[in-house]
Amino acid sequence: MNLRSLLTESLNPLILGHQNADPDAICSMIAMRDLYLAIRPEGKATLVCDDVSRLANQVLSHFSIDVTYSDFSEDTHDLVILLDTNSEFQLGPRVRTLLTDPARTVAIDHHEVNSELSSIAQHQIVDSNTSSTCELVIGLYDDLDVPISSTMANLLLTGMLFDTRRFFHSGRDSFLMAVKLIDAGANYDSCIRSLIIKPDRSERIARLKAAGRLQVHNMNDWIVAISKIGAYEASACRAMIEIGADVAIVAGKTSKGVVRFSSRSTRHFSSETGVNLGTDVMEHIGKIIGGEGGGHANAAGANGTKNRSEGMTKALELLQSAIEKSVGEKVG
Ligand SMILES: [Mn+2]
Numbered sequence: 575m576n577l578r579s580l581l582t583e584s585l586n587p588l589i590l591g592h593q594n595a596d597p598d599a600i601c602s603m604i605a606m607r608d609l610y611l612a613i614r615p616e617g618k619a620t621l622v623c624d625d626v627s628r629l630a631n632q633v634l635s636h637f638s639i640d641v642t643y644s645d646f647s648e649d650t651h652d653l654v655i656l657l658d659t660n661s662e663f664q665l666g667p668r669v670r671t672l673l674t675d676p677a678r679t680v681a682i683d684h685h686e687v688n689s690e691l692s693s694i695a696q697h698q699i700v701d702s703n704t705s706s707t708c709e710l711v712i713g714l715y716d717d718l719d720v721p722i723s724s725t726m727a728n729l730l731l732t733g734m735l736f737d738t739r740r741f742f743h744s745g746r747d748s749f750l751m752a753v754k755l756i757d758a759g760a761n762y763d764s765c766i767r768s769l770i771i772k773p774d775r776s777e778r779i780a781r782l783k784a785a786g787r788l789q790v791h792n793m794n795d796w797i798v799a800i801s802k803i804g805a806y807e808a809s810a811c812r813a814m815i816e817i818g819a820d821v822a823i824v825a826g827k828t829s830k831g832v833v834r835f836s837s838r839s840t841r842h843f844s845s846e847t848g849v850n851l852g853t854d855v856m857e858h859i860g861k862i863i864g865g866e867g868g869g870h871a872n873a874a875g876a877n878g879t880k881n882r883s884e885g886m887t888k889a890l891e892l893l894q895s896a897i898e899k900s901v902g903e904k905v906g
Contacts, residue, residue: 575697578718580653580680581613586620588651590673592659593624593666597769599658600630601733602682602707604641605726606655609711612720622647624666629771633732636768637725645669653678656695658707660685663866663877682710684737686852686870705743708733712751724759731760732768740766743841777806784810784824785817791890793897796820796843800886804828807836808875815840821851821893825886833863835876835885844871847900854896859885 581587589606591599600623607619621643626634634641646668654673660683662670673679673694681695684704691698704710708730715722722730731752738744741752756762773781780803788801799819803810807826814822820843826834837851844850851874852867860867860876863885867876876885 575680575699577680577697577699577714578613580697581610581718584610584614584617584653586618586649586651587653587655588647588649588672589619589621589655589657590659590665590669591621591623591657592664593669595623595626595630596658597627597630597633597736598706598708598733599623600626600634600643601729602657602711603643604639605708605711605715605722605730605733606657606682608723608726609715609718609720610655613718620644620647620649620651622669622672624669629736629769632771633729633736633768636764637728637732639725639729647672653680654695655679656681656683657711658683658685660688660700661690661866661868662694663868682714683707684710686850686868688868705745705748706734706737708737709748709751712754722755722758727755727758727760728765731755731762732765735765736769740769773809777809780804780806781810781813785813788814790819793894794901796847796897798823798890798893800824800890802826802882802886807834808838808873811836811838814838823855823886823889823893825882825889827882831879833865833878833880833882833885835859835863835867835889837869837874837889839872841872847897848903849893849896849900850874855889855892858892859889862888 589603591603610619676696679695680697682699686702784801784803788799791798797819798821799814800823802825807824810824811822821839823837850871852869856867856874856876863878864880865878
């Protein structure tokens with residue numbers, strides 16, 4: 575693929591990110607538009623995502639980024655650039671209808687490779703070993719020989735900081751890129767501060783409720799915590815990992831009848847067992863709850879509309895058998 579010619583030939587690309595866009599998604603989307611406009615200054619790029627997370631909005635206002643994005647586009651676009659997203663599912667039901675021509679779609683992503691992606695995007699810049707999509711975009715600035723402005727450097731560094739958990743999940747390449755961004759004008763301290771959030775009251779209550787309802791299971795000496803809640807499943811999972819679980823699963827159900835599963839595991843757990851919460855657990859749970867699921871080895875989820883209790887039972891069974899399978903393989 576020649577990205578430069580795809581960008582040069584496009585008059586009005588559509589830049590898409592996953593639903594509830596996090597800082598990595600929104601910052602890579604904005605930087606991608608900046609990169610496009612450097613290549614094609616008279617062009618018009620449109621940013622679309624289902625919604626933007628509260629933290630991502632905080633980052634944008636922290637850096638006074640006046641960006642227009644919408645939750646849909648009625649126009650026709652000659653190119654679609656998909657960022658931080660590896661499946662139609664991650665876009666949300668409305669935005670996914672904008673994926674119409676795989677030959678005119680570029681995917682730039684760092685999630686686990688999803689077999690479905692080739693049917694969506696014939697052009698792919700995908701590397702699941704990279705810790706953020708922002709890093710892939712930094713590489714594109716290099717490839718296309720476009721300088722990074724200080725504003726874009728701040729956004730890209732913030733996206734990296736978010737997805738690497740402040741360099742908790744990082745390697746040499748990430749550090750080199752961070753230095754490059756600082757040299758381009760990023761203010762490290764300001765980037766860090768843009769991501770500090772005190773969870774609001776309802777989120778803290780949800781975490782505490784999840785902790786109060788949690789059940790602890792011992793699976794081959796791994797501590798598995800499972801709970802249920804009305805909202806903030808992902809936050810509740812992180813809280814359970816912080817207080818000592820190796821694996822946390824939280825099942826949510828909103829008043830509108832949406833059933834949502836979230837799961838997290840420690841790196842230690844996944845490296846020792848090889849269990850992938852996305853493919854081993856949440857993809858199956860997605861079907862049970864009448865929707866879809868997927869994600870990373872250490873963080874995965876599923877969205878649906880039914881069978882929360884059945885999903886919880888099944889999630890534990892799937893996890894147990896995935897752990898046993900790994901033990902079996904080690905012994906064998
Ligand atoms: Mn990401």
